[in-house]
Structures are given as structure tokens and as C-alpha cells.
Amino acid sequence: xxxxxxxxxxxxxxxxxxxxxxxxTNHTVGDPAVWFFNVSTNSSASNYSDWASTQTFNLGDYxxxxxxTNETVVQTTNATAYKSCSADDTSDDTxxxxxxxxxxxxxxxxxxxxxxxxxxxxxxxxxxxxxxxERGMRFEIKVNHGSGLxxxxxxxxxxxxxxxxxxxxxPVFEGSGGGQGQxxxxxxxxxxxxxxxxxxxxxxxxxxxGMAV
Ligand SMILES: *[C@@H]1O[C@H](CO)[C@@H](O)[C@H](O)[C@H]1NC(C)=O
Ligand SMILES: *[C@@H]1O[C@H](CO)[C@@H](O)[C@H](O)[C@H]1NC(C)=O
Ligand SMILES: *[C@@H]1O[C@H](CO)[C@@H](O)[C@H](O)[C@H]1NC(C)=O
Ligand SMILES: *[C@@H]1O[C@H](CO)[C@@H](O)[C@H](O)[C@H]1NC(C)=O
Ligand SMILES: *[C@@H]1O[C@H](CO)[C@@H](O)[C@H](O)[C@H]1NC(C)=O
Ligand SMILES: *[C@@H]1O[C@H](CO)[C@@H](O)[C@H](O)[C@H]1NC(C)=O
Ligand SMILES: *[C@@H]1O[C@H](CO)[C@@H](O)[C@H](O)[C@H]1NC(C)=O
Numbered sequence: 347x348x349x350x351x352x353x354x355x356x357x358x359x360x361x362x363x364x365x366x367x368x369x370x371t372n373h374t375v376g377d378p379a380v381w382f383f384n385v386s387t388n389s390s391a392s393n394y395s396d397w398a399s400t401q402t403f404n405l406g407d408y409x410x411x412x413x414x415t416n417e418t419v420v421q422t423t424n425a426t427a428y429k430s431c432s433a434d435d436t437s438d439d440t441x442x443x444x445x446x447x448x449x450x451x452x453x454x455x456x457x458x459x460x461x462x463x464x465x466x467x468x469x470x471x472x473x474x475x476x477x478x479x480e481r482g483m484r485f486e487i488k489v490n491h492g493s494g495l496x497x498x499x500x501x502x503x504x505x506x507x508x509x510x511x512x513x514x515x516x517p518v519f520e521g522s523g524g525g526q527g528q529x530x531x532x533x534x535x536x537x538x539x540x541x542x543x544x545x546x547x548x549x550x551x552x553x554x555x556g557m558a559v
Contacts, residue, residue: 370406370496372457375468381413381456383470383478390482394468398485404492405463406499411443411456417470417478419443419456428467428484431476444472459499460489 375381379392411419420433422440427433433440443456460466469484471477494500 370404370408370493371402372408372410373401373403374410374412381411381417381419381470381483383417383481383483385416388481390478393482394485398487401487403460403466403487403489405460405489405494406492406496407460407489409458409460409468411458413454413456414450415445415447415452415454416450416472417483418472419458420469420471420479421458422467423462423465425465425467428469428486431469431471431479431484432474433471434474460487461495461499463489463491465489 376392376394376397379397381394382391383389384391411417413419420440420442422428422433422436424436424439427436427440433442441458443458445452445454447454458468465486466489467484467486469479471479471483
């Protein structure tokens, strides 16, 4: 008669092990190439669409962009913005990751958590003119549910914005509260206050100086 208790205990251990086994993948974009636009040839270092088609993406995975300060990473769920290579006029469906550096060509790594299921689009547009994007610096992925978001990425949305009384100074927004994925990786921070139509993100993870590749 003691067997059921032992069996249940074993089942519980097995269930816990299964839950802990949820694994997430870091995808190095373009691997083994990098997220890089060659200014001599006006072309991308890799066919990123071909690369993306070799990967399976799940919620909680990261895209790791090994890149330089000459490129940016624009992430959007807005297919129109992606097709037109422009992050202008988008709402909170777009995030821009850039280095916050004025120095050309510094090697940096940008880690982007995948927190939105379904179609996600990525492109580079440092000049805000669509130039790099139109010449191959773009790709689309489909993010599956997989194991779902890990708790560390599963942040609640920010509270709704309430305008302050006219007599008070405008609020300053720093750090958390700007959307999914904030304050989690430690690799990047949001800069700029208020609720801009586009979230601009500065990447603090400058790994080295010098030329890419
Ligand atoms: C994936 O990248 C994130 C962000 O840089 C990092 O926190 C995490 O440790 C990485 N995971 C693995 C398995 O390398
Ligand atoms: C990308 O950067 C990461 C972290 O610096 C490094 O471990 C990895 O080898 C790099 N991959 C490529 C293809 O350069
Ligand atoms: C850019 O392309 C040219 C011509 O193919 C090549 O010689 C050069 O090494 C490339 N630059 C980088 C940084 O990859
Ligand atoms: C790259 O594009 C720039 C800007 O349009 C142009 O001036 C330059 O001649 C192009 N270079 C090549 C190799 O096509
Ligand atoms: C998507 O982007 C287009 C411009 O590229 C813009 O007109 C449209 O309002 C955007 N949609 C949303 C939901 O932001
Ligand atoms: C970065 O851009 C600058 C200005 O266009 C260019 O002179 C430099 O060669 C680029 N560096 C790399 C690594 O692409
Ligand atoms: C990437 O390759 C696909 C075919 O596999 C092609 O249709 C597409 O135009 C290529 N993209 C670029 C930017 O060269």
C-alpha cells in the first residue's frame, strides 16, 4: 500500500524536472556572419532571411546581434514599417536599439529578447533613410510559443499614462516601466522620457573598440 505514495512522489519530481527543463536559445544573427553592412559594396554581410529560415524561434529566446555602431537594430511587429524600411510613424510596436555612441565602427553586441509571439521584423536603419535595410539588412521571423516567457521576461505592462496636473513639472521616466523586456537583461537601457511613438534604446554592452569582422 505504500507504493502509490512513492509513485506520486516520483511523478512530482519528474514533473518538476520537466518544468525546469524549459530551455531558451540564443541565436547569433547571421551566424557565422555578423550584423554588418559593408560600406565598400553597399551590401549586407549575409543573407539574413536565409539564415532566419534555418532557425526555430521561441518566446524567451534572444537574438544576439554581433555588430558595430554603424548599424542599428529596429524591431517591429508592424509589417508596413518593415516593408517600407521605416520606423517613422509607428506606435509602441517598434523598438530601436542603437549604441548611443557617436564613434563609427565600434564593435558592439546587442541582445534582443523575443517577447512577442508571431511575426517579428528586424532591420538596420542608422541613417533613418532606409538605405541599409533596402540593401539586405533585414529579416522576418516567426516566434513560436515554445515554453512561454520565463518569469524574468514576463513583466507586466506599464501602468496607463496619466497627464500630471499643469502645476507640476513633467514626469521623468527612467529605467523600468516602458514595456516588455525592460530592466531584465542588464545589457541595455531605455533613454528618453515620456511615451515617444518609438522606443529608442541605448546599448551599454560595448565589448571592444575597433573594426568589425
Ligand atoms: C543569452 O543572452 C542573454 C542576453 O545577453 C544572456 O543573459 C543569457 O545568459 C544568454 N544565455 C545563454 C544560454 O547564453
Ligand atoms: C558574437 O558575440 C558573442 C559575445 O561576444 C561571442 O561569444 C560570439 O562568438 C560572437 N559570434 C560571432 C559569430 O562573432
Ligand atoms: C567589404 O567588401 C569588400 C569587397 O568584397 C571586402 O574586400 C572587404 O573585406 C569587406 N569589408 C569587411 C569589413 O568585411
Ligand atoms: C553606395 O551607396 C552610396 C550612396 O547611395 C553611393 O554614393 C556609392 O557610390 C555606393 N557604392 C557602391 C559601391 O555602389
Ligand atoms: C505601422 O507603420 C505605418 C507606417 O509605416 C503606420 O502608418 C501605421 O500607423 C503603423 N501601425 C501601427 C499600429 O503603429
Ligand atoms: C562606419 O561608417 C563610417 C562612415 O560611413 C565609415 O567610414 C567606416 O568605414 C564604417 N566602419 C565600418 C566598420 O563599417
Ligand atoms: C536572400 O536569398 C533569397 C533566396 O534564398 C532571395 O530571395 C533574397 O532576395 C536574398 N536576399 C538578399 C538581401 O539578397
